Amino acid sequence: MERLPLVTTSPQIHAPGSTRRVMGWVLAALVPAAVWSIVLFGWRAALVITASVAAAVITEGLLNLAFKRENTLNDLSAVVTGVLIGFNMPPEVPVFIPVVASVFAIAVVKWSFGGLGSNWMNPALAGRVFVFFSWGTDMTRWTLPGIGGADAVSGPTPLGSVKLALSDLSAGIDGPMRLLESAGMPTTYLDLFLGRIPGSLGEMSALLLIIGGLLLIILKIVNWEIPVAYIGSFALFMWAFDGMQYGGGIFSGDVLFHLFTGGLMLGALFMATDMVTSPLTLKGRIIFGLGCGLFTFVIRRFGNLPEGVSLAIIFMNILVSLIDRFMKPTRYGVVS
């Protein structure tokens, strides 16, 4: 024999799969939404996403080099973080902002805690929140999408307009869609679903995000528990309690409006499902998803900010170790 056979401990065979494969599929699932952002906002979208990916990859590469650690770029996780940060940026954002967000995400949130697998907060979300509170104006300057991005007309997001209009609402009105209409921004559900509204680069089309998310769930790259529990509980809370602020009763909330606006789909399908920062067990993930749904609802309904997804997920990230501690599977032959 030319070469000695391997000597290993059992199991002697292994399912095909690797971190790189997991991350590669996540990237593939994000491609449709990325392409759509470029269609809607033109080269600027490509520039912002590329800049955040480059910043994330270079930061991780340099840190590995400087501290003589193993090269971890091949696992593609830094690329995923970069893409998600780009997705969370408004189209006209100054390019240094996503770069700062990526550097913060990789260096502070991921690397300093021990790298992939050891971070307890989703790096992309942490980066996004960091720059959101640092450069609030730039992070909330929105533009209307137009094919090719030819004319960058500014305008608020639907969630932003509704939040503003609600603050000086005097008489009852039939839900957020009517409110948008009265504010001079008539919008259809299809506009929301396809992303013909102002918003962050990657969150535009609920349709494309759902397609990507379903792909990952079918391939068992991500679990179904978190998206289902998150979207389900969020929809339930909105339906039950959101109608009241428009003068309606209980169970009169506009669920579709809230599902297809803002970062809900991006968050529920691609950020909350980050396996590193979500619970290990099925029960734990359902609780995690329910918590995300509850806090997103609370922030959107009662908070000053129109959006709630990032903060809700980060808040639940903090609770993951607690959830894991109590939500263990029932052990065989052990009576608790």
Add this chain to the structure above:
Amino acid sequence: MNKFKTFTRGGIHPPEGKGSTSNKPIRNAPLPAVAVVPFSQHIGAPAKPLVEPGDHVEEGQLIGEPAGFVSASVHSPIPGTVKEIKNLYLPSGIKTTAAVIELDGEFSRLGKPILTRDWSVMAKDEILDILKQHGVVGQGGATFPSHVKFSVPKGRTCEVFLVNAAECEPYLSADHRVMLEHTEDIVEGIRIIKKLLDPERIVIGVEVNKPDAIEKLKAAGAADGIEVMPLKVKYPQGAEKNLIEAILDREVPSGKLPIEVGVINANVGTLVSVCEAVRDDKPVIERVVTIAGGAIAQPGNIRARVGSSIQDLIEECGGLAEEPEKFVSGGPLMGFTFIDLDSPVTKGTSGILALTKKEVQSFAATACLSCGRCVKACPMGLVPTTIFKNIEHERLDDATAFGLDDCVLCGACAYVCPSHIPLISAFKAARGRKRRLAAMNKG
């Protein structure tokens, strides 16, 4: 809702890989010119050698006697002369002495008519003594001496005798072939065990990927009230504790034996040995071994004498078609790799696999992503990644609290891990360390 029973927690579905062997009849391997017979082919104390270099031995002669309560007899598989007593390592990593026997002289059993005896007149102790004298051990993998296993402890009763015919390890089909070709022997073996244990129920658990075996066993066992239970295909269905859960919906309490829930179980191959020992007065000197894997030219099931070299069996199957990445003794999920092809077949060798690079999928470990796939795969309801992290941080007490000792080492967690973390390797090492620490503290 699946109509077939299975265990509730976890489990995996690796490619079955049985198709290349399960439809071919068992062939007899040529008799070995030299047999290397280890004195430790079972769990427990190694047998005490009764022969010295230069001694002539008969086929089936006792050459090692049990050296303790949990120990087993060892017999010469061929007639011949003992050349030497040497030390060697078995694929399982166990170091043992072995008798090297060179073939010569007459076969006393081979080709001679079998004289069957009427065991129904024998007392229980007499039957147990026969099992002990004939070196019968469990052939499903654990190789626990049968005369100990089938002695019901005082104050206990065996309510259910479970026959483990799940054969859930990929590639292996030796049990499947034995069920088809030795159906009557299995049923006779069950009748003998029934006399020993006096159980209320006898159930054979078979995975549904062996429909022909299910039919044959049903037909053969009906008159004796033997139930045949088809089980869903899921690994590790044949792990003792999981099989008990699958069939009886009972859980063996942590750290206890199946008799705690009124169950004793045995593998089908063991039952054939029981039958042959008791009815035919034949010691365990041969067994059926699956020779398979992508690198084997003509995979098949072979009846080989104990002590035959693995190299000879591979030759018998057409040799190697390509360079294997690994040689494995046993199944691919719980088996052991080995390099020395001169290693002997023992009573516990269920399969010899030569696996290709593509089948093995061996990669360097990367960081844990906390994806939870190991948790989902674990048939014991453990959180393998947490146990692993505690071991890594030298917290053996915490690892134990999280169920280190309940792990059945089935390998499902490590099989699915996308980061290729050597979970089982760590668990085995940690248990070894615990044993050594306990021994040190004691003495």
